[in-house]
Amino acid sequence: MSVEGVISNPSLKRVSIIGLGLMGGSLAMALRRAGLVAHIVGCGRTALTQRALELGVIDSGTVDAGESVAESDFVFLCTPVETSIRLLAQIAPRLKPEALVSDVGSTKQAFAAAAREIFGPSAAERVLPGHPLAGRELSGLANASAELFEGCVWVLTPLARAELTAAPRNLQSALEAIGAHVIFSTPQEHDRILAYTSHLPQMLSTALALTLEQAFRADDPGLQIHAGGLHSMLRLAGSEPAMWEQIAASNRKNIASALESLEAEVRKLRESLGSADFRQRFEKAREFAKFLKD
């Protein structure tokens, strides 16, 4: 479907974006730049909504989530997982029956379960959970950019296996028009995979920082002596604690399982130091890393 096809579709006329941080701000900018939406309602704290209006990122703003969705065709919850769950319950009674709600949360099972609880049998038509893999260590509207989603994978996790109706198809087209590569998964599979490919690397980087913090005084001159690889391994440790607290809580079981596997691999690697087995493990890891990069 071409961009023009999307624009001419009246179901994209009015979009609400709740949460005007890095994700919500960037989404508003990207949709605006692509000319996909006639009117964007922004919802966030007063100062933030004001700033978004000044930047021309949204057309109208409010601090009241319920009010923000009243006439919209699409609603994006762009807040951390637990906040989005709370907001979903709050906006539910105010939504138009044909409106479609999506989100950008880093885990999907808890949000999907909340949607089922709130909307019952119609949940699959009312809510289409999503997750753009376009995070940064940076956060906030000040770091938002219309280009954030260019080339990123945007996972949509429908609540039921069924042919997509018009609204989800329009959502998919809009996301593709702002540069995202849309793929489909289930909330359960999404969370299991992300535990390994996103949450595990994050926890590792954080654990590495904690280990170094234990081994050195912060002002230890020895910390000058390090290779470039250290900074790249510590980059993720600088991520937003509030967001990760919610990811950790909402995907606890999968993350714990991934961490247990990692602990086993670290132990085996440690026990193999100086033996032929080490070389073999190192080469297996290298092949996998190269494969994933290609």
Add this chain to the structure above:
Amino acid sequence: MSVEGVISNPSLKRVSIIGLGLMGGSLAMALRRAGLVAHIVGCGRTALTQRALELGVIDSGTVDAGESVAESDFVFLCTPVETSIRLLAQIAPRLKPEALVSDVGSTKQAFAAAAREIFGPSAAERVLPGHPLAGRELSGLANASAELFEGCVWVLTPLARAELTAAPRNLQSALEAIGAHVIFSTPQEHDRILAYTSHLPQMLSTALALTLEQAFRADDPGLQIHAGGLHSMLRLAGSEPAMWEQIAASNRKNIASALESLEAEVRKLRESLGSADFRQRFEKAREFAKFLKD
């Protein structure tokens, strides 16, 4: 000391570089570009020596390490740790008495111990172990560059606490002239610090790759679903196995101890998922990571 001062010093006239890979090749290029050496003798396998001669990186070449050092004032062993130890024994009888030998190995205790065994009481005057923190996942002469050491920390680990004599001072000046920031440490302290700041990040990246390799089939389409952070955490896993095998063997005890600390931190982080303690740990790690970056 200015570059001119170094050039005028006759003790830098003839330099041998044994091993013409990324490190040896880059060192030859950098010394050449800085105009610091009248004659560079390269030593490596026939094809490599030939290539280095063609590139104009060395002035003469040989496959015989003993022959390569016979008339040199400075000798750099630019091979992995265990190879450098073997070569040190081999070149010892051919060295001029006033020649200074250095190396670029990633660990220093094993090399320092070998130097003491080979040279006895004069070891501290004959050998000044070194380690430029300028590694890359790339290796080989094809990736060598005169800029490799610009801005890098180059650790020198004298075998004895004493005033540096003329030769080590000239070595230090030459390294500074090619852009390195020279700092001094002891072989023991160097290896303990590097276990945390270089070897630990490497092992972590390798263990992460092994964990993912266990969790996914290599062609699993789920692997598409990952954040940018995954690639940065897997970058080091692509490093050269031969080099890391020798690092692991020569610094086994320190690396094992660093890995044990990490395992404890991973376990504590895993057990804190979903609790208030998680947030606290995450924030502590974040502060440390930010501090180190600044």
